[in-house]
Amino acid sequence: MLTSAAADCPFCQIIHLDDPDVREVYRDDQVVAFFPLEPATLGHTLVVPRQHVPDIWSLDEETASRLARVTVRLANVMRRSLQPEGLNVIQSNGKVATQTVLHLHVHLVPRWTGDAVGRIWPPETNYSDNQKDAAWEKLRAACREGMAR
Incomplete structure (x- = not known):
């Protein structure tokens, strides 16, 4: 039975229902991988935990570990089978x-020269050294206090 949040979640519906229109590429007891309805490139795959997790801040380390392992394995399968340039x-x-x-998901997007995705980073930014130092110090101090949840 799905929770109310999961019942409204399109990814939970894919995970828990047998939908013949879903182009599923992988499934195990913790993770499902499938093509999105509108892929950015051919082979674009979403990797999602089977448990409803809205975002990375709600993710437990065991699920994160499995999600990461499957993501790396699928990236290697994608490289062998589709031979992307990136x-x-x-x-x-x-x-x-x-x-x-609002269901945590990882996009694996194979890339080729001239594909429709284009740049994903700005060509340049204009942050001052003071701004960069302030952000660096905040993050560094928080890390010193501990990396616990």
């Missing part, structure tokens, strides 16, 4: 980061 591994959290489905 690969983007993208995981977004929150609306501002372009997360549109």
Whole structure:
């Protein structure tokens, strides 16, 4: 039985229902991988935990470990079978980061010269050294306090 959050989640519906229209490429007891409805490139695959997890901040380390292992294995399978020139591994959290489905997912996007994706980083930024130092010190201090959840 699905929780109310999972019942409204399109990825949970894919995970828990037998949908013949889903182009599933992999499934185990913790992770499912499938093509999105509108792939950025041919072979674009989503890797999702079977458990409903909305974002990386809600992810437990055991699920994260399995998700990472499957992501690496699928990246290698993708390289052998599709022979892309490159690969983007993208995981977004929150609306501002372009997360549109609130179920944690990792995009494996095979890349070729001239594909439709284009650049994913700005060509340059204009952060001052003071801004970079302030962010660095905040993060470094937080790490010193401990990496615990």
